[in-house]
Amino acid sequence: MTKSKQVFRSGPYSDLIAQGVKIGSTVYLSGQVGMDSAGNIPVSMAEQTALAYSSIRILLAEFGATMDNIVDETFLVTNMEETHANLEAIFGARAEAYGRIPEVTQTLFGVAGLLFPELKIEIKCIAHL
Amino acid sequence: MTKSKQVFRSGPYSDLIAQGVKIGSTVYLSGQVGMDSAGNIPVSMAEQTALAYSSIRILLAEFGATMDNIVDETFLVTNMEETHANLEAIFGARAEAYGRIPEVTQTLFGVAGLLFPELKIEIKCIAHL
Amino acid sequence: MTKSKQVFRSGPYSDLIAQGVKIGSTVYLSGQVGMDSAGNIPVSMAEQTALAYSSIRILLAEFGATMDNIVDETFLVTNMEETHANLEAIFGARAEAYGRIPEVTQTLFGVAGLLFPELKIEIKCIAHL
DSSP states (O other): OOOOEEEEOOSTTTTTOBSEEEETTEEEEOOEESOOTTSOOOSSHHHHHHHHHHHHHHHHHHTTOOGGGEEEEEEEESOHHHHHHTHHHHHHHHHHHHSSOOOOEEEEEEOSBOSSTTOOEEEEEEEEO | OOOOEEEEOOSTTTTTOBSEEEETTEEEEOOEESOOTTSOOOSSHHHHHHHHHHHHHHHHHHTTOOGGGEEEEEEEESOHHHHHHTHHHHHHHHHHHHSSOOOOEEEEEEOSBOSSTTOOEEEEEEEEO | OOOOEEEEOOSTTTTTOBSEEEETTEEEEOOEESOOTTSOOOSSHHHHHHHHHHHHHHHHHHTTOOGGGEEEEEEEESOHHHHHHTHHHHHHHHHHHHSSOOOOEEEEEEOSBOSSTTOOEEEEEEEEO
16 A cells, blocks of 8 residues: 655755655655745854744645644754854744744754855754644 | 654753654654763763663663664764774674664764764664554 | 564675665665675766665665655765765766656755765665555
């Protein structure tokens, strides 16, 4: 029996990758970054975090899901020192995005680079309905 | 139909992230590191590996799971040279934690940093019951 | 009720890790790299990408799956500049491997190192049947 599959595409790479795929009751999202719809990337990690979650929320809605459906997060950061210095603001933006204490596992680590040099954080989520 | 969800929190970040989330028959764990309950971080990668698996085993037990339920691992290491030089000891500690040849996929790569500078390895697991 | 589990091992690390694990309808693959069966690693990222997908296709077949069953990819690259300079060739090799526009989410980031210094890309996939 093949599981039902739903695919959502958007943005400049929509012919290469999907931004979200739902298979059975699992939703995989592509890593989301802190860029607004006009392509602007704010300097602050907290603002980038807020923008990434804004994209995540919009993508989840395409699958009938909300932030409450997220079960696992991977936080990719380009600078651990800057991350530590802004930890409260970053997790404040995250708390605001969730609107409650998230029931979510998280793995956070430093990467050698993200797709654009201005990006400081990328968030990859798995959700379950 | 919403799947049953179980959440386990512990440690200093328990108001921010869960250490484990079970949704349906899948258990996601946050990445575990080589720190003991007193916050001590041993210098050796093998000892850090043993401690990380010790945490993983304790977390899995909260969900009625054991090491045998792990299906996928991500090994994040901060130094590839040190990893190669200690490969036998690291995988020896892992073999001891599993107690048999693990039926587990693995992806290992070098990261630019983990949460604390003394950390040399972080292990993220997915388990299925 | 325990889910059915299928494990596939091959290669030099077969006593340490599985190259693929199927649990229920989910298939986890270990990260695959651009090395041929003789251990040769081509210099070009596009050729490494083609070889990695060749391994992925072979592994999926062990589980009765094809490239169409892949739902999520993680692209680990060692050099973001080289990745940008070869983006078209890399994604060309990927398009050829899929044979159509992939219905797959992707997260791409720079790592500090892969298992061997000659490796420039590693691809980790999750598939669902």
